[in-house]
Amino acid sequence: MFDYDSAAIAAILGTSLDAVFTIDAQGLIVDTNPAATRMFGWQREEFLGANISLIVPSPLKEKHDGFLRAFRPDRGVKHVLGSGQRLDGLRKDGSRFPVEVGISAFERDGQRYFTGFVRDMSERQHAEDRMRYLALHDAESGLLNYRGFAEQCAAAAGGERRMAVFRIEEFRRFSVAYGERWSIATVQEIAARLGTALAPHEIAGRVREDSFALWLGDDAGTRIETLAAVLREPYALDTTVFLLTVTFGLSAPGGDFASLLRTAQWACYRAGAAGRGGINAFAEGLQQSVVRELGIESRLREAVRDNLLTLVLQPKCRLADRRIVGAEALVRWSDPLLGAVPPAEFIPLAERLGLVGKITDWMLQRSLAEIAACPDPTISVAVNFSALDFYHPDLVVRLCDSLDKAAVPPDRLVVELTESAAVHDVPLVNGRLQALRALGVGISLDDFGTGHTALAYLRQFAVDSLKIDIAFVRDLPDSSPALGVTRTIVALARGLGLETIAEGVETEAQAATLRELGVDVGQGFLFGRPLPPAEFHRRVREQMESARL
Template sequence: MSGNATRDGSEGLLHRWHAARAAARGLPAYEDMVLGNLGRMASRAALVDASPGRPRLLWVGEAFEDWLGPGRAPRAAAAEASSDAISDAFSGSWAGRLLEAVPGGLSHPLQEIVADALADGAPVSTPCARVAGGVAYTTEVAGLPLAGRSGRLVLLCLAGRTVRTNLLKTLFRSTRQGMAAVTALRDGAGTVVDFRILSLNDAAAAMMRTTIERAQWRRLSTLLPAATVGPMLARLNAALSGDRRHYETSYTRPDGSPLHVRVEIAAIGDLLGVTLTDIGDLKAREASARLLFEHNPVPMWLSGEDGAVLAVNDAATGHYGFPREDFLRLSAGDLAMPGAAGPAQRHRRRDGGVIDVEVFSGPIPFEGLSATLTACVDVTEQRRAERRIAHMAHHDALTGLPNRVLFHERLAALVAERAPAGLLCLDLDHFKLVNDTLGHPAGDALLRQVAERLRACLGGHGLVARLGGDEFAVLHRAERPALVALADRIIAALCRPFALDGQDVTVGVSIGIALAPEHGDDPDGLLRKADTALYAAKADGRRTRRLFEPAMDAALQARRALERDLRAAIAAEALEVHYQPLVDARTLAVTGCEALLRWRHPERGFVSPADFIPVAEETGLIASLGEWVLARACREAAGWPRPVRVAVNLSPVQFRAPDLVGTVARALTESGLDPARLELEITEQVMLEESAANIAVLHRLRGLGVRIAIDDFGTGYASLSYLRAFPFDKIKIDRSFTAALGQEAAALAVVQAVIGLGASLGTTTVAEGVETEAQLAVLRRSGCDEVQGFLFSRPVPAADLRALVAAPAVPWLAAA
């Protein structure tokens, strides 16, 4: 709403208002502004009572009353009328009428003028419009706020010049749609033969490539192309029935350009109103969409509300294998497999093959119908790859069995059921030997055969998994007797020979069993208990099964306590190196000493190496421990008389360290010991594990100048093959053969054979475990080079050994 009053003949009145306000420093008085001052403007004026409440007219001039229009509003209630001097001075048929009762849509703008003028305390003006007979009458009305008697507020309203606007013509010209009014032309028989254009707008003329002047009063038949006259006249004639009709059509205009229009017709008698909407852009988009649809490499089709296929592209017919005419007989549900819903579906092709697809669909208009556009992306290979990846993530690649991840998931689910069930942990016996003697391909073939036999033992029940290496596990819902019977079947099955590379190989298996819920309801706890039982089965000699018992757990806890104490002892260097002499069998002179690790525990006393060395090997502590022993032994031997040597045992675990050769070289350098005085003793396990790599390490150690001895000879699976694989400097006959001398003829034969073999190879032979003079005599007669045992000396600390190595012979046997 404007903030300035109209200037239509009221400039003087407005000037007086501002002057009066300045003089009065408030609203001008009604008497000063109105009485005797309106003159010729009185006819166009009205006075409004603006007191709080509903505003009402006090007086209306003749011209203002005409502007309000015909009819009279109902009088306000008598209680709302006033009899003061203002209402007495002015009269008229509108006197006392409420503004809210003013007709013709003028009530709201008049009330807004009152509200704005009083709120601002200044004259305001706004256009007020009234519509009659399709014509809009717009009048600028000004409002001047005045002070009446007794503090009463009144508003002087002045109606300015009125502008008339033909609304129909304005709308007719403003739209971009073509609009035309036509009338029917009939012959003498009353038949419609043509239509004449009575009126049209610019948009309609532009569509027909003409002007309003040329088209108005012309017959349609003279403006339209001949090919379109008949259909157009027929549709217009049909519309004369009074029904509203609409349709789409296309034709070529006289200048050759195409016109695509949507036509809407409404009839009143023989007069027709025609609306034309140019849909050329829409048709172009539809053509582009159709082109994209038909030539899209993604299979697509359009289906109606009933699901019937309305159109299909070449990609869909080719991908699904249906000829187009057959595809158009389908419905959308004919392709989907039962239960298909959502974007991920499985569809059936014509040849019966099933494909995985991602379905995308949405509504789209099609030839005036509501349709659904469906696009299908074939993701069969992607899904197959995803399934392969998922399978690989949960299954062992070699055997196809569930792996550790899936096994833990199934174990947790089984335990949650709280039904009787068992967990079996399996470990193959001597599997490493198969890998080392026959090669890894044979080992892999063995694992695959083991997996098949385990499946057969389960008979389709339960779960068998490969946890890694030669470790397997079985889950089975059953009571204790059935689980024990299953373990016995597995042991029997896996103890039968396996055919590998044309030869039979026998391995065997050890099994530990834990029961749920008897042994607990924690999956990890059950697995630990089954592992503990497996450990006990191995300790019992393998090829057997053990059921978990609490005592086993106590033994495991004891082992962990031993490990903890061992770590502390190593950190505090609380272990000792003792030495046991090696004696020349003929002269009884000390030729060397074997360094042996001893542990004096503050509470346990002396702990047997047979107890703590395996713990050190299993935990990896043997690497640092072995390095410490080697360095200590080399430093001690450097102070012995020449040529007394020192022998140090190397664990198979030490061979896995990346710098074993460097460790030996540093010990020699830092101690100053002649490398020829250092003997390194290894067991057959070194030859079994990664034999090719370990033999290479042995050659590098030999390159340092040290001597290499093989310990416990005669107890392994292929000891003779070791001598062929590596030229050892010394062979140590196992104490079990020495102890049997004089008691078993076979023992003597073995000892003599080894001594003879050593002599032929130029290798020194040492007999371990000599405890009697009778054993020594037999070994002397057999030609053994060196002997070692309690007969000469137990392992003693370094301080006690020094006098012994300085003597020309073992003192208490000097006369022997």
Template sequence: MEASRELPVVSILLVDDRPENLCALEASLEPLGQRLVCVSSGDDALRAVLDEDFAVILIDVKMPGLDGFETIELLRERERSRHIPIIFLSGYSDDDHVLCSYSAGAVDYLLKPFNSDALRSKVSVFVHLRQNELALKAAHVDLERRVEERTAELVASNKALEREIIERKTAEQRLFEQAHHDGLTGLPNRALLMAHLDRAVAQWRRRAARGFAVMMIDLDRFKSVNDSLGHLAGDQLLTSFARRLESCLREVDTAARLGGDEFAVLLDGITDLRDATRLAERIQHALVRSFSVDGKELFASASIGIVVMNDSYRRGDELLRDADTALYRAKEAGRARYQVFDLDMHATVVAQLALEADLSRAIERDELVLHYQPIIELERGAIVGFEALVRWDHPMHGLVLPTTLVPIAEETGMIRQLGQWVFASACKQLGAWGQPDLEMSVNLSAQQLAQTDLCSELERATREAGIDPGQLKLEITESAMMACLTTAKQTLSRIRDLGIAISLDDFGTGYSSLSYLHEFPVAELKVDRSFVQRIGSSEERPEILRAIVSLAHNLGIQVTAEGVETVAHLERVRQLECEHAQGYYFARPLEAAAARDLIVTGLPR
């Protein structure tokens, strides 16, 4: 029953010229629950089938006008009605009449008066057939609709998938570009350069490729651009330099930005060193032209280190390391030039690495020592203090001086440990001497000045040594102060508040800026020994010395002359009214015991 309710309602055509017969038919078939269409003639029947599809037609044989046989003949001629089942209704029971009905195309022949149940049973067969036919067609239509919808969904899904694949590939490419290219200049970054470099090394070692070289390039004095014009201007300069660098290269070469103002170039397919040096010369020549940065005309130079591939290299980072060493040598030689890496540099690098490794254990092995050079008050000729100078008593290399020791400590990150040891040892020694009128000067590097806990370290060192903070003086160079200008003023002010004096070391060799002499809490200015050494020679510039001393005195700053080695030096710095002096004329840096004896005996007259 549930299934029949789901089947569609169909139409049944009843044809009879007598109304009472139509009423009887309707009464008999009404229980089937289908649509019953009643007409009274053959003509009406023919018109009815033009407007509607019928599951079955019940037609009277004898009717005025078109009788049943004529009507069925016309129905069978039409495509629309040819296949509709037709049941004849007749009061004639002779066999000829029945046979003629079947021959005409009727599917059944019922005699009047008919049995209602029998009629319904016969008609219901054709109703069900038509209902199933329509249901099947509807199922086909629904299936086709669903197939079309699903196909459309699949097409849409495929298109969406294609878009997603494209978007994902685009995103992956974008991520690859971001991961392997510099965001500022668009050049390959270190990771991509190393991939190219390692591949080049592997191909070269298989003898599957020609020779190649690696360049390290560093813009000279780039920091001054950032400090004076700002980081945006610095970024513009880096971008402009990157474009100019690319213009110097061949298609097979790879330029990369490693970070900051440091660039690298992989020169592929070269035949000899001259190919690399020619490119270096092209780059130097390209930098002759100025850069337009933030509406200003800037000139820039570059230092370049070059290394050529040979059998000693196994990895790309080894080449990059040696190119960086050559770059460092180019900077040492005066900048704006190139330097080719050689075996002597390699030996120096190996020795440097060994020193770096040894330094990490120098403190625990008690290999560090302090020597003390006296500082003399010129008016009285008396010792007023000492400068503590760190030495490394290396078991193989002997005494390693600060000019070598401090850069290694800064490079390896050990400057903090070294500084802590120097502070503690110098203050402890001053306390041991028991001379409250003596001062101890200790050198401070740029990295130490940038330490957030520097004041705490100094306070602890003086407290544990039992000395007055006013006995401690920190010497800092102009370049170290300018390297961390943003924090230097605050840090130095806090140091001064502790009672510790600030001495500006090597004045005249760096920026020699009047503004920071006025702005920073500087108590003493130390004239660089290079000025003192020229005294009495043709290169002496007395007006410069006078200007420096006069400037300091006008600002209420005392002056100490470094590098006093002769009587002429001493006389001249006295004439200039320097308050203090130090140098070999008075004493070389002394061990602690010798310095103590000098304190007791005083300087020889």
């Protein structure tokens, strides 16, 4: 055994977790410690006299002796490899593993020797690899996240490339309704489908909660059709099957990663109602509308935060005698920089930004406060709820809290829900409707007649009234199809014991036709534009005074 100067040093090396080798100037091993045997699998007797390259894989194995010969202490070089060098080690069974190596030189009895300290870095390397994986991948789906997607796209740059972005339209409201388990299962299913459908040169990433990006080749137009068909197949969780609306945006050709992603996102998110569920290619002129929309997004956050929205009340009148029997609460926003922004423009943005819940809560509180101040205690107020609001599990609690704070009886509040939102998940929606009805709140199904499946489910819904969509009212009395649809809706409502409300009434001819068809209530400019609450209360007082005469 090589004679150490100190038995204490030998004892320390014997218990070290690092492998320690002592080699001569020719690279032959003259001593090792027990950790070397545990780490590399060779017995001490096999090590002694063998070249240290025994534990070094190619191509470094063939160069190792050259490092020792190149060692020149006269030039002040004290270390062959210094310390902390990350290399690969070679076990007896031929497996490779990461090690950290430090080799230094010393002289004894006129002979040069080298001491190598080798640390097994397998666990640390695994931890580092795991940390890097987590830094570059989405934790829920396993797809690349934005950073990882950008890195891989940069590495794969070359040739004609286009970007596609797709989003799941129902993702937010279904995540609210069914919770994290549904969202994780859905994004994992999306990832699995992409994993089997993508070509080797194509890359996928999850770049936002509800949207994903695809890095495609010059055949993007054809490929996106194929991928769209795969992603639109039904999804299932337990025994429930979901049909999800997948909207695609295809970038402009050419440009760097940032511009490709940006134009794909613009095409996807600014597609509008006509492009919902379709494949939308970026078009010139879209950028101008995007700039306005981005300005609206920024200002809308401030408006919601600083309570800069305005409430107006539109009268709802009984067609038989034109008496005001209720009001619909509507939100308005006039911005100092943007001017008046229509609800049809900022409400969809509020849904995407996650602000619609705050707007609905504000609307509910203000509406109930105003109806509490209304001089006629029989008048009710209708408040529109988005699908995202309605699917929220705290809906009933929020309503109860608002009613208690305003000290308003539940029967003076009407919750309006669009037909399209109602038919998407009938069991869940009906459960909410039953809870609201038990509370005493009125329920109105808005935009009725525009959906394709409402008639099949209407018997199940616990609703009190149907609002005939403006699209049919607008064409009265001259359109035979509009007359036929309205007549059918009225007959259906009567058979179910429901009230009918026509919105968008603007002419006396429309009002007369609706009254003849048996519609109960009308709403529109003929009966009054949306009014400030004080003006609405004034009209109600005048109506009450007129009734006393």
